Amino acid sequence: MxxxxxxxxxxxxxxxxxxxxxxxxxxxxxxxxxxxxxxxxxxxxxxxxxxxxxxxxxxxxxxxxxxxxxxxxxxxxxxxxxxxxxxxxxxxxxxxxxxxxxxxxxxxxxxxxxxxxxxxxxxxxxxxxxxxxxxxxxxxxxxxxxxxxxxxxxxxxxxxxxxxxxxxxxxxxxxxxxxxxxxxxxxxxxxxxxxxxxxxxxxxxxxxxxxxxxxxxxxxxxxxxxxxxxxxxxxxxxxxxxxxxQYQPLDNGVTIVYGSMYGNTARMAEAAARQLALEGVKEIVIHNASVSSQSQMIADCFAHRGLVIAAPTYSDGLFPPVAALMKALTVRGLKNREVALLGSHTWSPQGIKMMQKYLEAWETEAVAAPVSAKHAPDHNALTQCAEAASALASKLR
Ligand SMILES: Cc1cc2nc3c(=O)[nH]c(=O)nc-3n(C[C@H](O)[C@H](O)[C@H](O)COP(=O)(O)O)c2cc1C
Ligand SMILES: [Fe+2]
Ligand SMILES: [Fe+2]
The missing domain is CATH 3.60.15.10 (Ribonuclease Z/Hydroxyacylglutathione hydrolase-like)
Known part of the structure; x- marks a missing residue:
């Protein structure tokens, strides 16, 4: 039986x-x-x-x-x-x-x-x-x-x-x-x-x-x-x-991936998220790249059309967990995404430069100039994050 x-x-x-x-x-x-x-x-x-x-x-x-x-x-x-x-x-x-x-x-x-x-x-x-x-x-x-x-x-x-x-x-x-x-x-x-x-x-x-x-x-x-x-x-x-x-996104949502040691870059990511929500983006997923599994971050980047990546400079390079994710997405040939880049540094904005290199490999142009904050993001920098989010939201509409 x-x-x-x-x-x-x-x-x-x-x-x-x-x-x-x-x-x-x-x-x-x-x-x-x-x-x-x-x-x-x-x-x-x-x-x-x-x-x-x-x-x-x-x-x-x-x-x-x-x-x-x-x-x-x-x-x-x-x-x-x-x-x-x-x-x-x-x-x-x-x-x-x-x-x-x-x-x-x-x-x-x-x-x-x-x-x-x-x-x-x-x-x-x-x-x-x-x-x-x-x-x-x-x-x-x-x-x-x-x-x-x-x-x-x-x-x-x-x-x-x-x-x-x-x-x-x-x-x-x-x-x-x-x-x-x-x-x-x-x-x-x-x-x-x-x-x-x-x-x-x-x-x-x-x-x-x-x-x-x-x-x-x-x-x-x-x-x-x-x-x-x-x-x-x-x-x-x-x-x-x-x-x-075909690397088509499944919806017009946004994946936000940030890396942050002391909270400066995290605040930039949160400012962008708030603006996206104010402009009607209902599906927003936020990952702290040091905490979330790379597996779920890759899946969300495949699912949603919008992507915000935020990371500090670390040892003259890109903060490692965010670099690892961008590499994983590059390996998979991710494309057809609307992307905004945010970064912070103390003496040289190397992180942003490396994120831009990855974007070139994806044959993707960012929706706005990358926002680069020196030291803690001031009011002006946070406003720029919101503006970048705004540019992203309008691409998704
Ligand atoms: C271990 C370590 C290495 C860093 N390396 C660099 C660097 O190479 N260049 C730079 O401009 N800033 C460097 N920084 C400074 C951070 O990029 C800067 O403080 C940033 O605002 C941190 O963002 P967070 O508060 O989101 O962690 C480093 C910071 C730490 C803790
Ligand atoms: Fe199998
Ligand atoms: Fe298999």
Missing amino acids: TNSEIAPHIHYIGVNDRTTPLFESLWPLPNGVSYNSYLISGSDKVAIIDGVEVSHALEQIDHIKTILGDRTPDYLIINHMEPDHSGGISLLRSAFPGLTIVGNAQTLAMVKGFYGVTDNTLAIKDGDTLELGGDVTLQFFLTPMVHWPETMMTYFKEGKALFSGDAFGCFGALNGAIVDREMNTERYFPEMVRYYSNIVGKYGQFVQRALAKLANAEIEMICSTHGPVWQEEIDRVIDLYNRLS
């Missing part, structure tokens, strides 16, 4: 991780994460699509045995080799010695490199199909660099289900429900923006290519490797990915 059948021929065999504090040792997991995996059975053959992280592999093997009884799985299809999905390969092969590993040439090179596996593999190419029997046909779409070079998607033709790998995934473990229609999905959408911007964000153009490739496939179910299975909200999820991967 098993209650994990989510559609005809498809069982959910993923696991929840509510223990790991940082995904990839970088990104906070306040609500955990799921490593989704699926079992798809035809009349002749059974395939596992993506595995789980190694510490959950035995749990998964047990689940597979419960579902299959006397049958054993024939294929392990690897859409993505990141170890959160491939870590259990060796244990799966020991439990099911007949298992053939299915992947493209780049996948199989990684299977060899990571796990020393060279036998019992099946190399597939873009567009190839695999018949499991009884009207269960799988087709492979290579979607490189979403977000690793070997990434691909597997499409169950008759079932109109897309096994998308990390694409359309999000942070947040599954609390009993698996498919979107069984749950309130609202809390997963901000976590999709965070997942996308943190992990996939650099590869927008490749996501766009993948979306174009999928444009003609009829999709009634998206089975990604993290978070809910999407059925009712497919359009919303694809639209979100489409916008994020």
